[in-house]
Amino acid sequence: MYTARSSATLQFGRNMALQLHRLLRQPRGASVCHPRRSFNTSSPWFSGHNKWSTIKHDKAKKDKGKSKERQMVSREISSATQLWGADPKYNPRLTLALSNAKRASIPKTVIEAAILRGQGLSVTGQALENVTIEAMLPGSVAAVVECQTDQKARVLQDIRHIIKDNGGTVTPTTFLFEKKGRVVMEKKDGLNADDYLDQAIEAGATDLVMDDKERLVVFTDPSETKRVGEAFSKLSGLTIEELEIFWDPNPDTLVDVQDEEQVKDLEDLLSALRDDHTVQDIYMNSTQKF
Template identity: 35%
Template sequence: MSGHSKWANIKHKKAKTDAIKGRIFTKLAREIMVAARAGGADPNGNFRLKIAIDNAKAANLPNDNIQRAIQKGAGAGEGANYEELRYEGYGPGGVAIMVELMTDNRNRTASEMRHLFSKNGGNLGETGSVSWMFTEKGQLDVPKEDLKMDEDEIMLLALEAGAEDVASEDESYEIFTEPDSMQEVRQVLLDSKIPIENVAINLIPVNRVEIADIEQAKKIIKLIDSLESHDDVQKVYTNFDLAESLEDADL
């Protein structure tokens, strides 16, 4: 379903770099705010908020920041009123790109997204132009470090709990579920003392487009980096994969 690609590994390593820089803290706090606003400030009755808090703690977001984000989302104190949006488009080589973001100014963000796509050799599309190339799946990342189960054992446990697929990456196992099954699978893993690094509903490409040209690959990655660096952007999804010939390329 996913994983087993050099691009997946690049994204995983890049996410760690972003966390070191602190950029991801803003995205995590924003997700907590929106989750609290949508479903209330009690994580026991708001699964989205519970997951957002768990992910924030896994990334070492300070507890004070977490509590402030919950309070702002629940209406205590002043804070921007964020709305969730998705933008769709094409990158160099015709690869599909989906952008999830939270913004307090829809018009400004639309203009800036259009500029970023155009500047980096892409095109912002209409709603529905590429979304059909992706499917929503729950994703749970289990770090391999200090894990006392081997790949077969973790796969059997996950599948018996209701997961659809398990992919092995360099540093973690990616467990995929139907969105409605994610909470149940997560609980089975926790009950089995399995550490979970990240839990989310992600967009998984139905089919991947292989890119073998290094210059084209660089342009795609530059566009994705530009989008991910935007303050309003939470996640960027794409359906491209790097050809084996680029395995050792400097990207």
């Protein structure tokens, strides 16, 4: 027999059960949240980087280094050919340059073109013409691009296109530079620039210094480069190692590129220019070497 108290307790229990049943049947989006465990089988993503992007970055860096090395070796071959001829048997400097080219895995077509260029000829046997293109590059770096070609109009169009497509602007810049002649002599132990000042003055040089490889470097008027170099070589008894006409940036116009994005854009543009076989030299007024 149930008492009044036990009857009330039973009714209270029924009410609680009914409320719990209603709560459990509440529609989705109600305020009551039910904890739930889920499983995820997707691959983890780390900081936005993956193996492919790393490979692409490393490859691009190596390609830039190769294009710069290819340009330097080609220039060395052309210079040696211009000074002492195209026959390696009688040109030890050319023999060394060809050895460096082989070590750097420079393609045979590039080597042959460099030898012909040293003789003032293109691969088709046509006479080469010098082409100068002025531009402002990323980071407000002024540049003078020197090319050699037998198709001037086409090269002007191609190089301007490369510069514009890589964030540069074709505009006059040579007023920020001074054109000079430079003759680098062979290295010998114990050389001192002061000991050769008289010979340099007699030969017609405008300046005489030692470079970072401890070689004597004679500076001249551009139109007198070869004559002064040969005269100094005869007076000093030293052999000419390099001879060139170049654009020297004025000291008060030098630019220091600090922004990493601008540095990358500049490197990409230079790499694209160096991949063009007509480009011989790129002179810039930046404090950094690229």
